[in-house]
Amino acid sequence: MTTAIALPELSAGTWNIDSSHSTVGFSVRHLVVSKVRGRFQAFTGTITVADDGAPSVAAEIDVTSITTDNAQRDGHLKTADFFEVEKYPTATFVSTSVQPKGSDFVVTGDFTLHGVTKSIDLALEFNGVNAGMGNGPVAGFEATTTINRRDFGLTIDMPLEGGGAVVGDKITLTLEIEAGLAS
Template sequence: MSATSVVSPIQAGTWAIDPAHSTVGFSVKHLMVSKVRGKFDTFSGTITVAQDGTPSVAAEIDVTSINTGNDQRDGHIRSADFFDAEKYPKATFVSTGVRPDGDDYVLTGDFTLKGVTKPVELELEFNGVNPGMGHGPVAGFEAKTVINRKDFGIDIEMPLEGGGVVVGDKITITLEIEAGLQA
């Protein structure tokens, strides 16, 4: 953790991401005028809070589980043109620190996609803790970051006849996470 790390607002222990109540989504500019949105159907992760309150996050995304609502597009994104999912089926995130940012936080970490690891910063909002529904407490978070696909070796060029490109370079990743405290 960095020198500006914070004490977690959730109790010590391991909190597992609940994929049934969480979403890992993204959006990217399409044809320079609109956005394609999608999500990953399979992912996992934990938030580990040490006894001193220092949090850390580790997560994994199955990139083969991409779902944009269009099977043909999803197949193309899995191909070597984009994710090369046969060779690189997982994306990972491992936190390196967290710091306050007003009422919210900035979560820093190393993101690996298509075999390339780069540092990223996520704007993080803590939504609170609920006692849960008989299975222990749950905590909620929302996070967002913007990455450049070319930084991760996804450098396909698809120019348009009149100028511009089919797919933008900037990808907005959005996370809506519910995590449950493990016994």
């Protein structure tokens, strides 16, 4: 991994993502005029900070845990029309670089979804470190990116009679992450 930055507030070591205080969410256009939002309920990950302060990220998402708060839609999303979770039950992200961008950062990494790996950039805001509540320090991060579902083999076409499609191609991924320093 190449990196040109260090986040001095983050102590060297492994920071584990606390999934009970984090969200991996998404949104996609529906019927051209609105958005459907959802999230993955099960995921794990680490932020590893080297002795020189350089961070790296590795995460795994359990795609079978997808929820849009609509059981019928969630069931359809798990089929071969979309995520094909029996064949591709996980998505992964492994960072390859972290670069400053103004007061924020860009985390570049290899994202694998539906058996396809592509390099993506996450716009990252580092929210700092807090002493925590007796279990050691916690760090907060917010990250976003937009991907094209077709780039990852999610190519279902559901055209509308008047133009457009039931499901848009652009997917916005939004991560709200809290991580604790492993002891």
